Structure formats: C-alpha cells, structure tokens
Amino acid sequence: MPEIITKDGSIKQDSWVVVPRPADGESLDIPDQPALIPADLWLAGKEHFEGRDIGVWFDSHDEPELLDGLVNELPLIAVNFPKFADGRGYSIARLLRERFGYQHELRAIGDVLLDQLQFMKRCGFDSYALREDKDASKAARALNFFSQGYQAATDTDVPLFRRRAS
C-alpha cells in the first residue's frame, strides 16, 4: 500500500489508486478498490459512480472549472504534477479550494518531492503522494521550513501586511 504524507507530516497508509486515462477506444478499467479517475470521465458518467469510492484526478493541463459546483460530491481529488517543475497544479489547487469551495481531501500526485511540499500545503493540498525514492521521514521538516509566509493563500486569509496592521 502506498504511503501518503499528511499535512502535519505524518505518514498514513491508504488504498486509493490512480486510474490512468484509458487510451483512445479503450474503456476505463476501475479496480475494486477506492479509485481516482480522470475528472472529465467522472463527469461524463457521474450517475454511474454514485455510492462507490470514486474520486477524480486532474492533470496539470486540465481545467478545474469543469467541476464547478460539483466538487464536494467527491471524497478525494488529486492533482498530478507530471514534472515537479510544472507549476500549474498549484493554481488548480487554489481554484478548487478558494473558488469552488472544495472541502474534502486534496492530494498531490506524480513528481511530488520534498522541497515543494510547503508550497503545496499553502495552496490547499492536504495529502501528498511523495515520490517513492524520497525519504518520507524528512517530510515533516520540509512542510515547515517556513513558520510564516508573506501572502494570503489557501492556508491563510491574512497576508503579512494585514497581520502587521493588527
């Protein structure tokens, strides 16, 4: 079972699997366990998945606008970082949280490394599928390199310029 880092740096086991996008002409093959499927495919067959442990994942070029109004029907949403240097996932996360009001678990998947964890946390991710070769015991430190940030983001409504004023 894969290890998942949580927001406070602890490690949890879980059984969610990421189902890749099927090739053209193939159909979605969902295993008999909690599964994350491409967001557009979930939308297309939504009724079908009711009552099952199904969540969705977005790739970095996907548009989260797709699920405006529906996000809280999902127990888990994941955002894929195909390369850690592809920063689109940070914007997707903030939109899911701050614009579409997503309340449940938001997970970073793909090329998830230690030095990006704190940015991910600040943008609203609360679980992280750290890449397997990375040392999960260092995650707690990496999540907390900084004790505060200058900006408002998903984690805080109060940018430093407002904290200073109070």
Next chain:
Amino acid sequence: MYVYDEHDRQIAAERVAQFRDQTERALAGELSEDEFLPLRLQNGLYVQRLAPMLRIAVPYGMLRSEQLRRLARITRDYDKGYAHFTTRQNVQLNWPALEDVPDILAELAEVEMHANQTSGNCIRNTTTDQYSGVQVDEIADPRPYCEIIRQWSTFHPEFAFLPRKFKVAVNASEKTDRAAIQVHDIGLQMVRNDQGELGFRVHVGGGLGRTPMVGPVIRDFLPELDLLTYLEAVLRVYNRYGRRDNKFKARIKILVKALTPEGFAEKVEAEWAHIKDSPTHLTREAIERIQGYFTEPAYDSLENATELLATQRFENRQFDQWLSHNVDSHKKPGYAIVTLTMKKTGTPPGDVSDTQLEQIAEVADQFSFGEVRVTHQQNVVLADVRQDQLFELWQCIEPMGFATANLNTLTDVICCPGGDYCALANAKSIPVAESIQRRFDDKDFLYDLGDIDLNISGCMNACGHHHVGNIGVLGVDKKGQEFYQVSLGGSSHHDATIGKILGPSFAQEDMPDVIAKIIDVYVDNRKQEEPFLETYRRIGIEPFKERVYA
C-alpha cells in the same frame, strides 16, 4: 530605505536554513542535479564557465553602506575580490564555491540581504528608476510599491514554478523611463487618473532575449490598492496558460501575442473579477506603513549653490565636465544627484573590486546619508549630495575611478560579461566595449555627440539589452568564429523600440571603425541639437548601411 522587522528577519533566517539543508542533500546525492537546479537558481546560484556564479538581489537597486561593506568582505572571503553590477540592479559574484553558498547567504541575511529568486522560473527582483524619490517630476515614489511587490512575490506558493522567469519593473516619471519598463514581463507606469487618484498603467509581455518585444498596455488605469490582486490575476493566467513545451516560447510575451493583448487582457479581467476583493487587496495602512520607510532623509534647508559651482567650474575644467554629465538636478534646493560611473576604459563595465565597494560605502556615508542605488546601466548613484560638497566629492572619487564624465554618452556602454566569463556566450563583449571606448576617448567629440545608448550582449539572451540600445551590438557565432551584429534605433524609454539589424555581421577588430562610420553618418545628417535617435528616425537605416558597407 526599507528595514526588516521581526517577520522579515525570521523568513530570511529560515530561507538560509532551508538552503543549507537543500545543499547538504544535494551534496549527499539525495537530490538529483535536475531536482536541485531550480532550488539553487532560486537562491541565485548559476553554474558557469569557470565556477558557479551567485546573483545577489538588490531590491530595486537600493543599498546601505553597511551592505556594501558586507559585499566587499564577501567578495574577499569567498571570491576573488570583485563583483559585478548587473543590468537588473543586482550584484553578481563570479567565483564562489558551491559549498560556501549557504554561509554567504547567512552573511547576507545578517545585513538584510538575500539572493532569493534572482534566477529560475519565478518572479525576479522588481526594478525601478534609480532617481526615485529625489527627482522633480515623479508622480509618487515608486519604491514602496516595489517593496510591496517584493514581499508579495517572495516565496509565493503558487508562482514558484512558472513557465519561465518573470520580471516586473515600475516607473514613476512621465517624462523619463530609466527602468525600461516596456521591455519587462510586467511594466508598471505610475499615473494619476482624472480624479487625481494614484494608480498604474499596466504593460504586459515585453522582453528581450530571442524574441524581443515591447509590452502592450493591457490596462490603462489600475488603482493602487488593486495592485497585488491584479498582479496575482496576471500571474495566474500566465501560470496556467503560458507554454511549457518549448523553453523559447515560454515567456509571457508569447502568450500575450498568441491571445492578442485584448484577448489576454480579457482573461486577466475575468480572473481578477474573482479575486479583486480577496484578502490580498491592499489596504491604505499597508501602503502607508511601507511608505514610512521611504521618508526623506534629514535634509538641511539650503539654497542652490549656483555661484559657488560656477566659480568651481570656471577654475577646473574636468570638474566642469563631470558636473555637466554625471550630476543631475534634485527636487530639494541645494542638493544634487550624482552618478558614480563604473565605466572607466579598461575595466569591464559594472565590475567593482572589494576596495571600490568599500570606497563607495565611504563616500555614501560622507556625502549621501549612507545610501546608494545601483542602476540598470551598471552605475551607482548617490542620490542626496549637497551641492556645496560636490567639489569635495569629485576630488574624492576621481582617484577611485568613479568620475569618468561620460554618463549616458557613447562610452557609458551597457555590456554583459560575455565570452570572458559566460558559458552561453557566442562572443566576447568586454573587449568590444573597450575598443570602442578607446576609439572615442576625445571628450569634446564625445560630448558633442550627446546622449547615445550603446548596448552590447555576447549572445541572444540579451543580458546587455542590445535590442534597445540606440546602437546595439550582439555577439554571433559564424562557423566557430566570433562576429558581431549591429542594430540601430532601439530605445528602452517611453518611446520603447526594438532596434533594426543593420546587415551582415563584423569581425571584432572592425567594430570601432563600424561604430565610427555610424557616428559619422549621424554627425553629417543631424540638425542642430538633434540626438542620435531622432536623426536615425528621420533619415532611416539606409544612409547608415550605405556608409558602413561601402
């Protein structure tokens, strides 16, 4: 000038600790080279031809004398005793050792300096006019807004991995633009609207490099309190839609062009509508708090020293020349703005030794409230000098080599490090600058030519801003040989223009002659006081071509 409070200090200290940790993991092989790359770049560390290069941020060009002294010490202790002022108002060290960098950053943090986001695909140092706060015709002091942008952009969690680097510049004068804002990813021109309210005209999508462009206006008036939310909207649109498949098409200018400026502006407005009133919306108090750091120094109440200066000029011709060229008028009576030129023939433009850094600190303390500003033309400004002390200052800096009276003239060359230092260079640039400076060493002739921007880059990356030089020189590689392409008519000011290529490139030894012929055409064709650029615009490129390729 801005002073850190306990929050800034804590964040700076945590940054140093973080980079120490990252460097240790990189040296221990826990981080691959690819993974470490953006981390070190965002701490200013490039790996270069001869050694790593460390680019230290000088936010909007401002430095205190204690910071200059610390830089001097760092160049001595960790480098070869000199540093380089860049065209983005930063300072570069050319020879630090990788394992020393965390210690260097710790030393910098002690004097409230850092190398954050000076490289990499993130929001870089915000730059502005070196005469901010002391010139007569500015709309408001732009530095508090630069500091606000600095804080907002520092470790912004959403924008640390943009498609490409991102540069913001702010200008506050309606007459001049010393910050070259129209060739930045975002250029902010301070303006007042009809109601007298302060705001910004927003240019997006300018830049140099491989595809030089002048940034179009995407918003005519942005109220000042909306600054950060609007920037956040621009960056979000760029982060989501900027190209990531091709490094050469990844700058925001390509996106703006692809969507058209109108199309891009619409997308930004749509995004902004959602976040306009978010907590990132600035408050009056927040702006005033930062403005409180940029108050006027304790000026004496003085009269202009017109008569004294006239006498001193009359008695000393060199002082007279220096005063005419390197000294500008100040908003306060009795004060002046002095530029220390780092362009003495024979030293690479922008290079300073440790001793010179200390000398600059010394004169700043003695003559200008202990502060200086680095300019994007690679010079250093003392912004608040008493007119009755100008002569004494001049006597002081003349032997130091900072009084070459050539500011804004042909020999005040902007020049990148080029092939002597830079792994990316096609050709050397420093020897070209030097050979042209030698050719035009006759002061009277030089002054008669008036202001001419000569900008030299060693390759397409355009670190020397060659596209926007009135005369631009670009190093090119022809079958392994170093050649130089010349362009004419560029400008980085309010009339920003990308220069036009003159024709086939030239060998290094021909460059002084080529420039001399271009100058001859200008001298033959100019009307009275007409500057080079205007003559060029009037007569076009043909007469220059005919003469140079005759």
